[in-house]
Amino acid sequence: MKLDARLTEKVVFFLLLLATLVIVVPVFLIAGLIVKNGFAALSWEFLTQSPRLGMRAGGIFPAIVGTMYLVFGTAVFALPAGIFAAVYLCEYAKESRLTRIIDVAIVNLAGVPSVVYGLFGLGLFVVFLKFGTSILSGSLTLAIMSLPVIVTASREALNSVPQSFREVSLALGATRWQTISRVVLPNALPGIITGAILAISRAAGETAPILFTVAAFYLPRLPQTLFDQCMALPYHLYVISTQVPNLKPHIQYGTTLVLILMILIMNLTAVFIRAHFRKKKQW
Amino acid sequence: MVDETSKDKLVVKDLNVRYGTKEVLRQISFAVRSNEILGIIGPANSGKTSLLRTLNRLNDNDAAFSMSGTVTLDGQDIYKKMAPHTLRRKMGIIFALPTPLPLSIYENIAYGPKLHGTRNKTALNEIIERTLRASFLWDEVKDRLDMPAMKLSGGQQQRLCIARTLAVEPEIILYDEPCSGLDPISTAKVEEAMTLLTKQFTQILVTNNTKQAARVSDRTAFFLTGELVEIDETQRIFTVPCDQRTEDYVSGRFG
Ligand SMILES: Nc1ncnc2c1ncn2[C@@H]1O[C@H](COP(=O)(O)OP(=O)(O)OP(=O)(O)O)[C@@H](O)[C@H]1O
C-alpha cells in the first residue's frame, strides 16, 4: 500500500494534535471542575473560621495558616542551605570524584518518593532529635525534600553568570568571597529565587512528608511555637476526603481550590520574577 | 625613554607554564622597569595571554594550569609571598574584550575603591572624575554616569575598563590587546591615555598590532610559540633586531 505524502502529513498532524489534547483537556477539565464546584464554597467564613461539627461546617483557616507556616519554615531552612551548597559546588569545589558523586546523589535525591522523605523526617527529626511532631520537624523535612531542586536551580543560575564578571572582580583585587557576594550572587539571584519558589511550592502541596512529622487532624487553636503541631491544607484535604463521612462535597472542592490558588500564586510570582529580570538583564 | 639605571619593577625568571601536558611558555626570563611601557608582540598562540594571566595569578583556579620558575614584584615572590588579591590590587589587567560589570558607569568605577574601603561619597566622586578624565572618557559620559555601562559603545567600554582599573591605584597595568575591537579614533585615545599614565604606572601592553607597539612602548618583547625570542628598546626591535625571526615578524614577512 502506498500512502500519498499529503495523507501522511495529515495523519501525523492529527496524531500530534491528539497527543496535545490528551495532555491539555484533562488539565482544563480538572481545573474547571474544581473552580466551578469550589467557588461556591469560598466565603469569608470559609477562609477565616475553624472547622466545626467534625469538619462538616465552618472554615479551613487553621489549615491555611499551617500551610503558610510550613512554606515559610521550608524557605528559611532550604534557601540558605541550598544556595550555600550550590555556591560551594560551583565556585569553590574543584572538579573531582567527590563532586561527581555529589552530582549523582543530588540528581537521585530529586527522584526519591516524597513518602520516603516523610519517613526519614520521622526518624531523624521527630524521634532521633526529639523535635516531636512539630512545625520544626515538618519544615525541615519539606526543606530537605526541596533541597535537590533548589541546589540544581541555583547551580544553573550561578553557572550562567559569565566567567568574565568573576575575573574582572578578582582583577580589581577582590577576594573570592567578595567576588561571589558582590558580583556572582546578585546576578544569579533571580534564577535562584525562581527555582526555589517552584521547589517550595511543590513541597507545599505534598501530604506524605508532613503526615508523620507535623500535620494534625484537628486542632482547637492555632500553633503557638515551632514545637507545636499544625493543620495543613493537603493533609486536611486528605482527612476530609477519607475520614469524614457525610461531608458536603463543596467543602472538599473549596479546600482544593484554596490549595491550588496558593500554589498558583507562588508559581506566578516565580514566573513574574523571571520575566522581570530577563527584561532587565544586560548580559 | 627610561634610562638604564632605573629599577626593575617586575622580574620573571625561568618561567615555564603548562596547561595539562601542553607547554605554552618555555624558560621565559625578563624584567620590567618602573614606569616603562613594555610592548609584547607575537603571533597568535605564542603565549602572550597566558603570560599576563600567570603574572596576575588569574590561572590559580584552573586545575590544568601548572608552572615553574619565579615572578617577583619589588623583590617579593608573587606566588609564594603574596595573597592573590593583594597582588591583583597592585597589578590591574585590561582584557581584550571590554568587560563592564552589569552596573552603572559610576558603580563600575566605584566597585574597586568600595572593595578597598572607600565609602565617602565626595572621595568616590573625585576618583570617578579623575579616572574618567585620565582615560579620556569624562567628556562623553559626565552627564550620564547612572547609565548602564553595557549601553556604552565598545570603545567607550574599553576606556571605562581602564578608568575602573586606575581607580584601585595599581602599580602595574597589564593590557591584553586592548584595542583589538576598537576603531582608530578610540585606539588613539587609549594610546594617548597610556602614554600619559607612564608618570604613575608601569605598563605591559600585549598587542597583535606591531605598529601600536612601535608607537607607544619603550621596549618591546617578541614572543613566538611559547618562547621569548628577543627583548630590547622598541626602536632597535623595529630597525635592527638581533634575531631573523623578529625581523621577519615586524616587517610582516612572517608565515
Ligand atoms: N586556560 C587554558 N587552558 C588550556 N589551554 C590554554 C588555556 N589558555 C591558553 N591555552 C593554550 O595556550 C596556548 C597559548 O595561548 P595564548 O592565549 O596565551 O596565546 P596568545 O599569544 O595570547 O594568542 P592570541 O594572539 O591569539 O591572543 C594556546 O595553544 C592555547 O590553546
Ligand SMILES: [Mg+2]
Ligand atoms: Mg591572547
